[in-house]
Amino acid sequence: MYKVLVSDPISDMGIQQLVDAADITVEKKTGLSEDELVAIIADYDALLVRSQTRVTARILEAATNLKVVGRAGVGVDNIDLEAATKRGVIVINAPDGNTITTCEHAFAMMMALSRHIPQAHMKTVQGVWDRKSFLGVELRNKTLGVLGMGRIGSEVAKRAKAFGMDILAYDPFLTEERAEKLQVKLASVDEIIRTADFMTLHTPLTPETRHMISRPQFEVMKKGMRIVNCARGGLVDELALVEAIDQGIVAGAAFDVFEEEPPRADHPFLNHPKIVVTPHLGASTIEAQENVAVDVSEQVLLILRNEPFKNAVNMPHVPANVLNKLQPYFKLGEQLGVFVSQMVEEPVQEITVKYSGELSDFDTQPLTRYIIKGVLSHHLGSDVNIINSMHLAKSRDVNITIEKSAATKGFTNLLQVTLKTKNEQRTVAGTLLNGYGERIVQIDRFTVDVAPEGNILLIAHTDKPGMIGNVGSLLGNNDVNIATMQVSRSAAGADAIMVLSVDRVVPHDVFQQMLKVNGIVKAREIDLI
Ligand SMILES: NC(=O)c1ccc[n+]([C@@H]2O[C@H](COP(=O)([O-])OP(=O)(O)OC[C@H]3O[C@@H](n4cnc5c(N)ncnc54)[C@H](O)[C@@H]3O)[C@@H](O)[C@H]2O)c1
Numbered sequence: 328m329y330k331v332l333v334s335d336p337i338s339d340m341g342i343q344q345l346v347d348a349a350d351i352t353v354e355k356k357t358g359l360s361e362d363e364l365v366a367i368i369a370d371y372d373a374l375l376v377r378s379q380t381r382v383t384a385r386i387l388e389a390a391t392n393l394k395v396v397g398r399a400g401v402g403v404d405n406i407d408l409e410a411a412t413k414r415g416v417i418v419i420n421a422p423d424g425n426t427i428t429t430c431e432h433a434f435a436m437m438m439a440l441s442r443h444i445p446q447a448h449m450k451t452v453q454g455v456w457d458r459k460s461f462l463g464v465e466l467r468n469k470t471l472g473v474l475g476m477g478r479i480g481s482e483v484a485k486r487a488k489a490f491g492m493d494i495l496a497y498d499p500f501l502t503e504e505r506a507e508k509l510q511v512k513l514a515s516v517d518e519i520i521r522t523a524d525f526m527t528l529h530t531p532l533t534p535e536t537r538h539m540i541s542r543p544q545f546e547v548m549k550k551g552m553r554i555v556n557c558a559r560g561g562l563v564d565e566l567a568l569v570e571a572i573d574q575g576i577v578a579g580a581a582f583d584v585f586e587e588e589p590p591r592a593d594h595p596f597l598n599h600p601k602i603v604v605t606p607h608l609g610a611s612t613i614e615a616q617e618n619v620a621v622d623v624s625e626q627v628l629l630i631l632r633n634e635p636f637k638n639a640v641n642m643p644h645v646p647a648n649v650l651n652k653l654q655p656y657f658k659l660g661e662q663l664g665v666f667v668s669q670m671v672e673e674p675v676q677e678i679t680v681k682y683s684g685e686l687s688d689f690d691t692q693p694l695t696r697y698i699i700k701g702v703l704s705h706h707l708g709s710d711v712n713i714i715n716s717m718h719l720a721k722s723r724d725v726n727i728t729i730e731k732s733a734a735t736k737g738f739t740n741l742l743q744v745t746l747k748t749k750n751e752q753r754t755v756a757g758t759l760l761n762g763y764g765e766r767i768v769q770i771d772r773f774t775v776d777v778a779p780e781g782n783i784l785l786i787a788h789t790d791k792p793g794m795i796g797n798v799g800s801l802l803g804n805n806d807v808n809i810a811t812m813q814v815s816r817s818a819a820g821a822d823a824i825m826v827l828s829v830d831r832v833v834p835h836d837v838f839q840q841m842l843k844v845n846g847i848v849k850a851r852e853i854d855l856i
């Protein structure tokens with residue numbers, strides 16, 4: 328008999344199939360503290376949660392019988408995926424079930440904002456018939472900026488079109504072709520900030536998206552913009568937003584999510600006359616709750632019964648016969664993907680992976696999944712894993728080509744990853760060197776020998792005297808220690824690259840100064856931590 332613990336409010340109807348199963352007992356215990364969960368979790372084979380339960384490493388450590396954590400919803404940021412993977416606990420989610428519901432909530436928030444509905448309601452029920460204070464604006468003919476054109480963002484854009492809005496959209500995976508298909512105009516974040524009347528956020532929270540809208544963005548923002556956030560707290564810097572509203576830059580905001588949930592009683596959003604708030608209700612409809620609970624219960628049932636399942640966020644499907652040969656290359660493959668994804672500046676249209684040497688004899692599918700995960704993870708964060716990486720790339724119209732060759736330029740095995748965007752093509756190749764571990768041995772057409780780890784500065788420059796000294800002095804004078812440095816050139820006096828690993832992130836102003844050094848053509852910071 329398997330025991331399932333439901334630790335958040337999850338639709339009864341949705342979990343009925345678990346309740347009905349003869350080999351399963353379901354217990355509902357909501358609102359437990361971490362200590363309380365640690366004390367009881369060893370009794371359970373499966374844990375079903377929404378976003379309230381924080382599934383911490385401590386809980387997972389104590390979960391000696393746990394086989395699966397089922398998230399009835401999209402975001403798994405409340406689950407310690409690394410700890411779950413380490414413990415061999417499968418984490419599954421229900422990514423599709425609440426898309427429409429959350430999209431509709433974002434739209435409801437946009438309309439509440441444009442017509443002051445919550446504020447007008449409050450006054451009316453208090454007996455005040457105030458028809459002067461709540462002059463609104465139409466959505467028709469306004470420009471809506473959508474940041475994040477995944478499942479929810481695309482649905483919001485579709486509905487906004489029906490309201491007569493013009494849509495500007497940004498997503499690192501949005502190509503012109505896909506934008507055309509979705510009938511939106513591809514734009515940069517900067518263009519959206521400077522020109523949109525409304526802006527709605529639909530990205531995950533990753534180190535890159537955290538505070539993607541903050542003081543520098545408010546400084547150049549179109550005056551009178553209205554902002555909706557039904558994605559994740561922390562995408563917008565809350566204090567900077569309040570300042571921008573008080574300075575008259577932003578006309579109002581509607582937020583379903585907070586950096587800390589629930590927010591403190593003195594949170595500046597809570598009594599602000601121009602901010603509409605809801606308590607993370609994006610997914611809270613009867614339909615969505617049923618959908619996600621049904622999806623996740625189905626998968627939990629399959630996992631407990633050892634049957635094939637989908638939507639695993641953290642579990643690799645690696646055929647045992649190839650695992651031993653491929654496994655040593657998994658880390659390198661992912662690092663190459665992460666590296667090359669930070670070399671391009673436009674949406675990726677094509678990923679070509681070339682396997683040379685002994686590896687070309689094997690079914691390299693599992694390794695390809697690691698490489699694709701690396702390419703996507705810079706933008707998709709913890710949402711991408713080796714189970715879903717191929718699917719995520721395909722769903723974003725990214726073509727994946729695999730090439731194999733016996734020739735290896737002297738290495739036992741060589742992995743080469745090339746990304747094609749509309750205007751550029753960038754390549755990185757790596758290998759495992761006996762005794763040295765993972766090495767990058769090629770960047771575009773330059774030969775290098777770089778350990779793919781830490782903070783890396785990739786600088787394209789002209790091969791001329793003084794370049795190394797100038798870069799070294801600039802970093803040294805600004806307390807940035809260079810751990811290793813590689814220089815490679817196509818020919819004497821021609822183009823060259825410098826690859827530096829540095830002990831800390833280069834401060835923004837120092838990076839800007841570096842771009843002005845005579846002879847430097849381009850520089851990229853690459854984060855491999
Ligand atoms: N309020 C709620 O109750 C609720 C409900 C469901 C989902 N969500 C949240 O909404 C968000 C979107 O969910 P989804 O199902 O559409 O996810 P999704 O993965 O389908 O879409 C997210 C999109 O964001 C894009 N992205 C990543 N980095 C970006 C960046 N820097 N700039 C612009 N776009 C970027 C990704 O490429 C992806 O296409 C997630 O954060 C999810 O957790 C909230």
Ligand SMILES: O=C(O)[C@H](O)COP(=O)(O)O
Nearest residue numbers: 377378379400401402610
């Ligand atoms: O990620 C999600 O699915 C949403 O944020 C919904 O979260 P909830 O299940 O706690 O309502």
